[in-house]
Amino acid sequence: MRTDDDSWEITESVGATAIGVAAMRAYESRRPDALFHDPYAEKLVRATGSDGWTAILDRVLAGGDQVGSQYAASGMNGTMVARTLYFDDYMNAAAAVGIRQVVILASGLDARAYRLEWPYGTRIFELDQPQVLAFKARALAGDTPAADRREVPIDLRQDWPKALLDKGFERDLPTAWLAEGLLRYLPGPAQDLLFERVLELSAPGSRMALNMGIGMENINPKLRAQREKMMAAAGIRLKMEELFYPWEDRTDPRDWFAMHRWLVTEADPVEVLAARGRAVPEPTGPDMARHILMTAISS
Numbered sequence: 001m002r003t004d005d006d007s008w009e010i011t012e013s014v015g016a017t018a019i020g021v022a023a024m025r026a027y028e029s030r031r032p033d034a035l036f037h038d039p040y041a042e043k044l045v046r047a048t049g050s051d052g053w054t055a056i057l058d059r060v061l062a063g064g065d066q067v068g069s070q071y072a073a074s075g076m077n078g079t080m081v082a083r084t085l086y087f088d089d090y091m092n093a094a095a096a097v098g099i100r101q102v103v104i105l106a107s108g109l110d111a112r113a114y115r116l117e118w119p120y121g122t123r124i125f126e127l128d129q130p131q132v133l134a135f136k137a138r139a140l141a142g143d144t145p146a147a148d149r150r151e152v153p154i155d156l157r158q159d160w161p162k163a164l165l166d167k168g169f170e171r172d173l174p175t176a177w178l179a180e181g182l183l184r185y186l187p188g189p190a191q192d193l194l195f196e197r198v199l200e201l202s203a204p205g206s207r208m209a210l211n212m213g214i215g216m217e218n219i220n221p222k223l224r225a226q227r228e229k230m231m232a233a234a235g236i237r238l239k240m241e242e243l244f245y246p247w248e249d250r251t252d253p254r255d256w257f258a259m260h261r262w263l264v265t266e267a268d269p270v271e272v273l274a275a276r277g278r279a280v281p282e283p284t285g286p287d288m289a290r291h292i293l294m295t296a297i298s299s
């Protein structure tokens with residue numbers, strides 16, 4: 001049950017969703033035909049000490065058993081791979097046009113600050129709940145980020161712009177914003193407020209990338225049941241849909257940014273994978289298409 005001021009550790013509530021997506025990045029990174037390499041993902045998942053996620057990861061990596069192969073073939077896994085590729089491309093494109101200020105909203109176990117090649121002088125702010133960032137700092141204590149990485153521990157329903165400015169955010173610099181795997185965990189009005197704040201802090205030339213599942217409650221019931229059974233078998237009681245706020249109570253982010261005169265483009269996750277030579281098996285394709293991958297560029 002969500003509340004307006006709930007908070008969590010990495011292994012609890014919304015925090016645990018960050019482990020699930022990192023587990024998928026870990027799995028992809030070990031595939032012989034991997035489309036990206038995130039060497040930090042597996043380390044982070046194991047460092048959480050979550051028996052359930054570690055067990056699932058081990059089964060997937062070992063291959064073969066039914067639980068592992070179901071997980072690996074799920075639409076959710078395909079969507080995670082597609083979104084990782086899409087947002088990696090987004091960051092690289094932002095760097096190529098000279099953007100040197102990056103803000104990752106709800107960074108969770110995202111290791112882009114460590115694993116991407118950033119131009120000299122890039123500053124990356126990571127915002128997430130204090131306990132999530134504290135866990136990540138412990139787990140990656142021996143690693144060196146590839147940019148000037150700054151943590152901003154805060155709840156994104158609170159006054160995060162002030163916290164961001166206090167950490168050295170420069171409002172006259174163009175910024176590449178990222179909201180990956182965040183929006184459905186915010187109520188509609190909190191999403192609008194987040195976007196308004198992004199707009200206020202965005203110098204000309206800034207851009208925003210985000211993803212959001214539309215009607216994920218309605219995804220193929222067989223696939224959903226499989227996923228829940230697999231997680232229950234590993235002792236994970238996470239039901240993402242119970243942590244989500246309704247899709248219907250919010251403005252479609254594509255409309256929101258277009259209404260504010262940002263140039264909006266979007267991608268289909270199935271096509272993102274197809275462009276890299278990975279076909280998506282039925283029936284997962286239609287479920288993946290319920291996912292928005294969007295970039296908006298300020299005018």
Ligand SMILES: C[S@@+](CC[C@H](N)C(=O)[O-])C[C@H]1O[C@@H](n2cnc3c(N)ncnc32)[C@H](O)[C@@H]1O
Pocket residue numbers: 014015017018021022105106107108109110127128129132154155156157179180181182185186
């Ligand atoms: C599904 S994970 C995504 C993490 C990361 N962006 C990624 O894709 O790997 C969701 C993340 O959103 C964070 N989050 C959700 N609501 C938040 C809030 N109100 N304030 C701060 N962080 C929040 C969680 O702590 C968690 O790390």
